[in-house]
Amino acid sequence: MDSPVLTRREMRGAQPADTAPDPLNQTLHHAAIARLHRLIDECGDTGVSDMHIHPDKPMRRLRSGKLFIPDGSEVVFSQAEIMMWLDEATEGKHDPLNPRGHASVALATEKYRVRGTFRKSLQGVTVTFRIIPGVVPDVDAIGVPQVIQNLIHRDSGLLIMEGPTGSGKTTAIAGLIKLANKTYDKHIYMVEDPTEFVHEEIGATSIVQREIGTHVVDYPTAIEDALRSKPNIIVVGELLNAATAKAALHAATTGHLVITTAHAGSITEALDSFIGQFTADEQPQIRSRFSQSLLGIMVQKLVPTVDGRLTAAREVLLNDLNFTEIIRDDKMQMIRARIAGSKGCFTLEDSLADLVVKNAITIETAIGAAKNPDDLRETLARKGVNL
Structure with a gap:
């Protein structure tokens, strides 16, 4: 049995002073939030990082850098539901998409935090949700270089x-x-x-x-x-x-x-x-x-690995x-x-070459991600990689 989902307004116990609550609207609002929470938890549990939602269209999911619609389980939301989420996330703020045409929000289920961006478009109001892991990561687990950790x-x-x-x-x-x-x-x-x-x-x-x-x-x-x-x-x-x-x-x-x-x-x-x-x-x-x-500066770029996941290539000053x-x-x-000759510093091409040597990414992936492909080829050749 699903746990009851309280909206932000219910948790605050607040209602506009001059507006009587509408039971039907409250029920629909509550159902829309509950449905979203269930879907966020489902996506988070299956490794989905982003949810792209357009009104009355199948929701796209992003996992390991690839967009997909699950076979046989298309999920469609109405414009009304999307607007209920926006109302909930902005706590009933009047016209939250103006004047910029978009609004960034944060939501939370019992398992995940979510960053959302609502925006006006030709398709209506669309939204992208990014699912944030429930546990703050360790720097070693995500590969932050020791020289950056030291700072x-x-x-x-x-x-x-x-x-x-x-x-x-x-x-x-x-x-x-x-x-x-x-x-x-x-x-x-x-x-x-x-x-x-x-x-x-x-x-x-x-x-x-x-x-x-x-x-x-x-x-x-x-x-x-x-x-x-x-x-x-x-x-x-x-x-x-x-x-x-x-x-x-x-x-x-x-x-x-x-x-x-x-x-x-x-x-x-x-x-x-x-x-x-x-x-x-x-x-x-x-x-x-x-x-x-x-x-210092650390530049980071995610690239696909040979096993279908994502890993970070970095440049450090x-x-x-x-x-x-x-x-x-x-x-x-x-x-x-100067980066090439400085202790602790390295270019994006150095990082990509190391990933190729470790068989984490393909040569083609590395060349496609490089800012300077010729420098990457030279670095790979120095490391004994046959091109």
Whole structure:
């Protein structure tokens, strides 16, 4: 027998002051939420990472990077059901899709947390749900390099996780926070949009988790507020704009370890993107501050393995005096060569070549994922791989 599902409104015991509850609407609303919760649990239990739902169309599921519709078990939702989910997730907010045309939300069943994005489209209001594992991962289990793990011990500076949406940036940060939580008694302040992993405090560690739109209006405001509580570590969900980048940089240069994400596909792109958010007049000063506060950058990309799963290929920069000078003096053309000659640093092509040597991925997969296929071929040849 299914456990009763309480909606957010029922848990709050709230009703609009001037509106009498409609029993039929309440029943339909409750049924729509219960059906969604059951499906989320089913998908999570079978390794599905994403659910793509369009009104009156079979739901697509994503597992190991491949979209599919299960044979003989098509699931279809109406536009009315999707709007009930949106109403529930936004707690009845009036017209939540305006003015941006989309809304990011967080939901939870008894087993899983879910990140959802509702958006207007030609097909109506559609939604994508990403299922978050119920257990915060260990950094070793997800393969975060030791050189990146070591940065969690630093007292101040900026660590940036880069990569496309769905590449595991948030998961990597969650693993690092779990490591800090287990290892040190620290004050950790996290602000995300939305919150994905929920961290349980260990020992004397204090963890504050806030969500944009629910607990605070935007990232710059959240970072400013964080500084008043003297945290050791500040997690900023995403460097959305210059204001967020400037606030994160200020925090990193005033005695805080700041960990954040962005969407670049390489180290060089990451550096150019960060600086490029600012005006030409601001850039010289930003370059100087950024070059001195940056601890490291990890770019991550998921690639299919030979056994049909996904694994991460990475590119890593660890800042040192040479990189500081290169960034400060805007000599970005030197970055790639410097990565190749720096201890602890490696390119995406190095990582892909290692995966080929371990027989984790095919040569064709590696070449397709490489930013510089010719460099990859040279690296594979040096490692004795026949092309």
